Amino acid sequence: MKIFNTLTKTAICLIVSTGLLSFPASAQKSQKLTDPEIASVAVTANKIDIDYAKIALKKSKNAQVIAFAKTMAKDHQAVIDQAVALVTKLGVTPKNNATSKSLMAGAAKTTKMLEAKKGRAFDKAYVDNEVAYHTAVIGAVETVLIPDASNKELHDLLVSAVPLFKAHLEHAKMIQKSLAK
Amino acid sequence: MKNQITVLGIIILFPVLFMLSCSSPDQKSTDNKTATEVNIHKTDTVIIQQMKFNPEELKVSVGDTVVWLNKGMVAHNVTSYKSGAFYSDTLNVGKTWKMAVTDSASYFCSIHPSMQGKLLLK
Numbered sequence: 001m002k003i004f005n006t007l008t009k010t011a012i013c014l015i016v017s018t019g020l021l022s023f024p025a026s027a028q029k030s031q032k033l034t035d036p037e038i039a040s041v042a043v044t045a046n047k048i049d050i051d052y053a054k055i056a057l058k059k060s061k062n063a064q065v066i067a068f069a070k071t072m073a074k075d076h077q078a079v080i081d082q083a084v085a086l087v088t089k090l091g092v093t094p095k096n097n098a099t100s101k102s103l104m105a106g107a108a109k110t111t112k113m114l115e116a117k118k119g120r121a122f123d124k125a126y127v128d129n130e131v132a133y134h135t136a137v138i139g140a141v142e143t144v145l146i147p148d149a150s151n152k153e154l155h156d157l158l159v160s161a162v163p164l165f166k167a168h169l170e171h172a173k174m175i176q177k178s179l180a181k
Numbered sequence: 182m183k184n185q186i187t188v189l190g191i192i193i194l195f196p197v198l199f200m201l202s203c204s205s206p207d208q209k210s211t212d213n214k215t216a217t218e219v220n221i222h223k224t225d226t227v228i229i230q231q232m233k234f235n236p237e238e239l240k241v242s243v244g245d246t247v248v249w250l251n252k253g254m255v256a257h258n259v260t261s262y263k264s265g266a267f268y269s270d271t272l273n274v275g276k277t278w279k280m281a282v283t284d285s286a287s288y289f290c291s292i293h294p295s296m297q298g299k300l301l302l303k
Contacts, residue, residue: 071292075255078274082254163232164254170295 033148036095039087041145042158044100045137046076046083048107052133055114056126064175065123072130072168079161086157120179127176134169138162222246224279227298229253229272229290234298241282241300248279259298260291 033041049072056069087094110129117125141158149155222244228235230252241247249259251272259269259278266286269278282300290296 078255160231160254167232167293167295171293174294 033097033099033144034095035090035149035151035154036087036092037097037099038145038149038154038158039083039092040094040096040100041103042083042141042161043080043094044103045140046080048103049076049130049133049137050080051107051111052114052126052129055111056122059114059118059122060126062120062123062179064178065126068127068130068171068175071171075164075168079164082157086153090151090153092151092154124179127172127179130172131169131176134165134172138165138169141165224248226250229257229296232293232296234288234290234296237297238299238301240303242303243282243284245282246279247282247300248277250277251275256292257290257296258292259288262287262289 053069053072053076056065057073060066060069110133114122114125114129141162146155146158146162149158222242224246225239225241226248227239228250232253234249239247249269249272251257251274253274256271256273258271259267259280261267263286266284267280267288268291269280271292272278282302285302286300288298288300
């Protein structure tokens with residue numbers, strides 16, 4: 001199991017390092033994240049995808065892409081709302097950390113790349129990034145955030161978010177296929 | 182004079198009482214029929230949770246009612262693959278939507294197209 005986790009973490013590092021994506025190496029290292037740090041990473045990761053959706057809503061004219069971006073904005077906001085409600089209830093203050101900072105830095109690069117594209121090239125870049133980003137987020141949540149969470153309610157919230165992110169990934173892949181035609 | 186009023190009263194009241202007594206069994210009969218219909222057609226609930234319709238396949242009969250209850254993290258909907266056959270409004274968390282079954286159907290959540298379900302006729 002330990003070997004599997006190490007391999008998974010290595011795979012995520014490779015995925016992340018090959019693109020503009022951005023679950024940083026610090027999220028995969030063996031040092032355990034605290035619950036306030038996990039809360040910060042979770043909120044940051046969701047906020048980044050909302051920001052990507054806002055760019056898509058501003059730039060895309062493709063109905064599928066627009067509908068997907070609207071769903072991303074609403075769903076990830078719902079996750080943030082539930083995470084904020086939980087940490088407020090638990091009295092946990094999200095703590096900025098190397099992982100959340102690195103996520104923001106990666107997002108800035110991706111945002112720059114997306115802003116530079118238009119038309120079909122933008123749609124493709126946005127959807128390709130959504131596939132890659134959700135793949136990386138799911139990997140990080142399953143192999144880092146969930147195992148590191150100490151509080152049961154925080155752990156359960158992360159567990160219940162995974163099927164949502166997987167449904168987003170499937171949806172993004174459907175659009176990716178459709179755009180390739 | 183007093184006797185005439187009493188007789189008149191009886192003449193007026195009798196038909197009214199007669200009609201009431203006749204209408205009561207009909208009413209009871211209707212009530213019984215409704216009760217029978219309720220017994221025949223059942224109500225099933227599909228729980229929306231963990232990005233799935235549970236159960237994904239539901240065996241139903243025409244006239245049954247299906248209730249979809251959203252116990253997930255985000256809003257969903259229930260949309261027939263057959264264009265315009267049926268579709269719900271957006272179901273926010275904790276909300277329900279119900280429909281009387283008229284035929285078998287395949288449906289999905291148009292917000293999250295990987296979520297799919299089926300109503301199968303017995």
